[in-house]
């Protein structure tokens with residue numbers, strides 16, 4: 001009897017090992033397979049319950065296990081970036097393939113357990129320490145613009161601080177998000193025996209998001225998305241960490257290095273076809289250097305549209321407001337498309353490699369107030385730096401997300417920095433420099449703007465617990 005059982009067990013192990021090799025090249029699971037589809041659930045309540053059980057397991061695990069999980073997510077994103085990036089691009093149909101791949105490769109820059117700390121105070125009355133504890137299950141909502149990168153970054157930050165998460169992905173990026181969750185959980189289980197560290201709803205809807213927002217076992221929300229979801233999360237009764245929309249303006253003043261400004265705007269505004277929430281969306285240029293700046297954009301490889309081409313593109317990209325309280329509506333079919341595709345709508349034929357289109361507009365053009373997420377940036381004349389700062393402030397809409405300046409005048413930089421009051425303020429570089437990509441700092445794809453946590457990191461997802469020893473343990 002025992003030998004029959006042993007034979008069955010060894011056959012099962014062999015099959016699993018084969019599957020494992022086929023699926024992601026990781027090693028054989030230490031224990032037998034868990035229930036469910038490696039964290040992917042059709043039912044929202046089951047996904048929440050599994051993440052809750054996952055939390056019970058993670059609570060008992062060591063910091064070393066948390067560090068292993070962080071390394072697993074980084075390794076899978078890096079080593080499988082080509083395959084996963086392609087899957088994300090095929091499914092979402094927005095952005096540029098090379099940037100989908102790169103956004104997975106750079107996940108290794110997201111901070112993990114090394115950011116966890118303990119604070120202490122000692123004095124005449126002994127010792128007090130503050131430890132940073134997890135909340136439990138975090139409900140995460142992810143965008144279509146970077147489906148798996150956002151999810152992976154959230155897993156690293158949240159698990160480093162001891163939480164598990166249940167994810168409601170964007171419906172147009174759900175398959176790649178589910179595939180990531182399967183691969184992460186499989187490898188995590190093989191390395192640590194922990195299950196359902198991250199769970200996901202396979203058929204996400206507004207109702208499933210709402211269920212997560214309301215469920216008592218979900219302790220905190222972290223939403224990354226546009227105005228609708230930001231509002232919904234902030235009006236729920238839970239603590240919400242909201243990575244909301246932006247419309248990053250750029251000011252180029254008369255002291256700027258114009259060639260560097262042009263190269264930077266193309267690098268940031270053209271990245272993944274301008275899907276980044278931090279990406280340069282409209283550029284205000286001081287009149288005295290306007291023509292010189294436009295020439296610098298030509299030299300740096302962007303394609304210039306004349307005014308009638310800008311008009312044609314604008315008509316294709318937006319439909320007008322329906323009443324006086326309404327605003328322009330984005331044509332979603334053009335969001336994240338290549339500059340060459342937008343160019344066709346302007347009656348031009350350009351190579352697919354064209355990184356960005358640009359053209360002069362006035363401030364009334366909808367490309368200025370709307371977060372277009374397309375590789376066309378409107379360039380608007382301003383009288384001087386003060387006038388430019390006024391316009392930047394107006395069109396950032398108080399999102400407090402990101403603003404940029406190209407200048408050598410520190411007084412202008414300081415004035416604009418104070419006035420804009422944005423979470424990221426980037427000087428003399430492309431927008432990704434604000435996330436540690438070519439500038440100092442660290443990376444996250446969830447930048448909490450209206451709720452104020454900033455570029456999220458493991459400490460964002462912690463609660464403070466104080467422990468006091470009265471009159472003892474001070475050793476000095």
Ligand code: NAD
Nearest residue numbers: 143144169170209225226228229243244245246277446447
């Ligand atoms: P989106 O708002 O259309 O969708 C985001 C997510 O929210 C999706 O999962 C969607 O299904 C869900 N959702 C939308 N409305 C909802 C509601 N009322 N209730 C519950 N869930 C809802 O955004 P998107 O097109 O996927 O992403 C682009 C937007 O996200 C842009 O506005 C961009 O600036 C923003 N964004 C911000 C950050 C940041 O870190 N601040 C990062 C990436 C994207």
